[in-house]
Amino acid sequence: MRSPRLTIASSAGNFAGWVSRFSGRGRGETIRGRALLALYPRALTELAKDRDIILVSGTNGKTTTTANLARILADGTDELVTTSTFGANMSAGIAAALMEKPAHRLVVLECDELYLPEMYNALAPKVIVLLNLSRDQLHRTGEVRKVAALWRKTFTRDDVTLVIDRDDPFLEYAAGDAGHVLRVTFGGRRHPDAATCPACADLLSWATGDYECPCGLGSQLAQVRGDHRLSGPARNTVLAIEAARLMGGVVPVETAQELTEQAPDRVSTYHVGGVAVETRLAKNPESWRVALESITSTDVILAVNARGIDGLDTSWLWDVDYSPLLGKRVVCTGERRLDAAYRLHVQGINVEVAHTFAQAVSSSDKPVQAIASYTAFQDLAAQELGLRRAGGRQ
Template sequence: MIVLIGYMRLTLGILLGAAGMLISRLTGRGGGLAVSGLIAEVIAPDIYQHVGSTLKPDLVFVTGTNGKTSTTNLISEILAAKGAKVVSNHSGANIARGISGAYISSLFGSAFGGGARAGVFEVDEAVVPQLATAMRPSVQVFLNLSRDQLDRYGEIDRILDNWVKSITKARPGEEQALVVNADDPRLFPLVEGGNQSEVDVITFGLEEQPSFWKDFDYATDREFCVCGTIVEYRERFSGHLGDWFCSSCGRHRTRPDVTGRILESSQAGTTVEVSVRPVSEMRVFYVPQLGEYPAYNLLAAAAAAFKLDINLDVVEGSVNQAKAKFGRQEQFHYDDKVIRIWLAKNPRGLDEIFKALIVKEAKRQHLLFVLNSDVQDGKDVSWIYDANFESLRGRYRSLAVSGFRASDLSLRATVAGLENIETCDDIGGAMRASLDAMDGGEYLEIIASYTAMLEIRSIVAKLTDTAPFWK
């Protein structure tokens, strides 16, 4: 009887959640993943255990400060190429209810129309322990960890501590592995925790920083080892990521199992040489995204694929067909002009955008910065002073700022010595003015916080006759 009641509650939760999703889409309020998941979890709190057991053994979590959505999409493409029917929150709805909502959406789509089931979910840093305990993923990918929205998360030490505490030994017959960025000294406790809990750990990282980014100036905090000593670097690759070591206790960056070397970064994309040391495989990949973080995302996806027994041939075919999605360097064509949207939500991510932009031809790019301060963006916008706006001097044809905090952006750009700054509070008006200033073949690079990105993507989708992000 108890089992029957539980099944009835689960079924009711899924059906009512699907109804909420449908209403959200019909009324134009969005994809409805979060509202459907909320309805379902209120009626059936054990829905996450059900989702986890349904999607195993290929159930992957992806978390970290930057790169979650892009890496999730890459791993989803790889599993799909393997023949699996993949369920994923590809639009970035990464709190618990967004994940259950993605599962509900798949039940009424094509994900369960036949073939193997798999799940690849982007997971918000704060809910990793809760969902890992409930869903028991077979692979957890940890990309990086830096300060992001302190008003929501608090200090990163708290997040890391909760991640480490959530690592537990695999149950009998259960597959469990951690994929960890070896270049991030903040993540080393995950490597130690995994080893202590007898969980498989595979690491990934870069071999070196490309010469064309060696002079980029980061505003970085001092990194401390878990023993309390300041971390030192043989070479920094990106911010606090690099070949690090502690001269006091001897902890150091382990040689990554999956390594990468960035061969080229152009206006069209990034070329990366990837090696999987345990099986002595090497391939050269082309990623249709700019900068260093897309290389890290590729390495993380390749490492996850290795743990899922997927070889580099499958990975190569998937990556070559992958496209940037949902505001993560997503491109749109308007007449003979190109609009590219970049999500920026913290200083480290914004610096990576700047690094990507400074290797482009300055005469062909127009910049539009849009900053809001809603809850999803983070109320405190002082983080923009920790990003290297100064690197953009002489790197653009036009520069405009917009959003609720346009005045803050204008001041920051002025302090950085940037010139000819246009300010427009109305996002749509700012974008139209930027497009009017462009010649054919030029790029409008829109760098936006989260809620601004949603509004911009909606405007651009209508302008270019593109489907909403949930379709």
């Protein structure tokens, strides 16, 4: 039974969300959640009561993995599953998602790294999936080790099971005091930000593609072993399958294999000036590295912005190795095109600069692929929608 206070606050939240949508200010989810929490701060706990909640967090792949896990769980349990929409992963967005279908027992929520302690305490989740930790939005989250230490301080009880990729030393450290941990290993990957041990600051030995430290970090055996050739999104799918199984979902071995093979990637094709441009989303050094490795065209566009969600601090540009672009023709665009172009120039890469993405595309007479930072990718997606709508009216 909902308390009267929750009912009133929910109605007020719904009204605020409706006003926001009606006045064209946005989709209204965040406003709705914000109004609810302002009127009734304990709403999260009440909305989560008697439900089975799974949280998904980490630097890369949260939104995709959350959607993926919700689908796998729904198929594996034949139950309806509520999940996050549009990547709204802080308290207000999570409150809005929980308000959506209060009768659904199973809930899969994406959670921002810094909000994870608060959501863990408020929602009492059964399972938390930790995908990876690497440098991201330096102005906001700071160093990776700070996030890992915050998580370690949080997970000291045995009322939750963490599902982690144990090949990430920061996750292994974060789970160090947790009661229940399901460790998944893929092996053969060196973490770009973990030269030293998150626990004791000693140099980690990475000789075998796996890490070792005299303090014992990483010595716990993994219960699940995945194929070392899997891509980042496919590894996240393996973690999602394990989480679904922990929640009672039935995922036969063949289904798991199929799901892993068709793991989603953040690649979209946008049409700019009549040219189809295969575009990869890259949000932080690790996702840039993965995106750069998958570029096959000789002409490449890099679109770099530095608005809030991209991270205002672009010093990470210097942490990425751009050697896959050597010998290619590269055009930088976006608000930080000059920062990006100078960085590439220093690495000896032929680089040009274009004011707009459309100009960058039109300067090439060959098939071109692009990598775009978060807001640059969103801008392209918005333009694509506009294009389609305009096409529909003709």
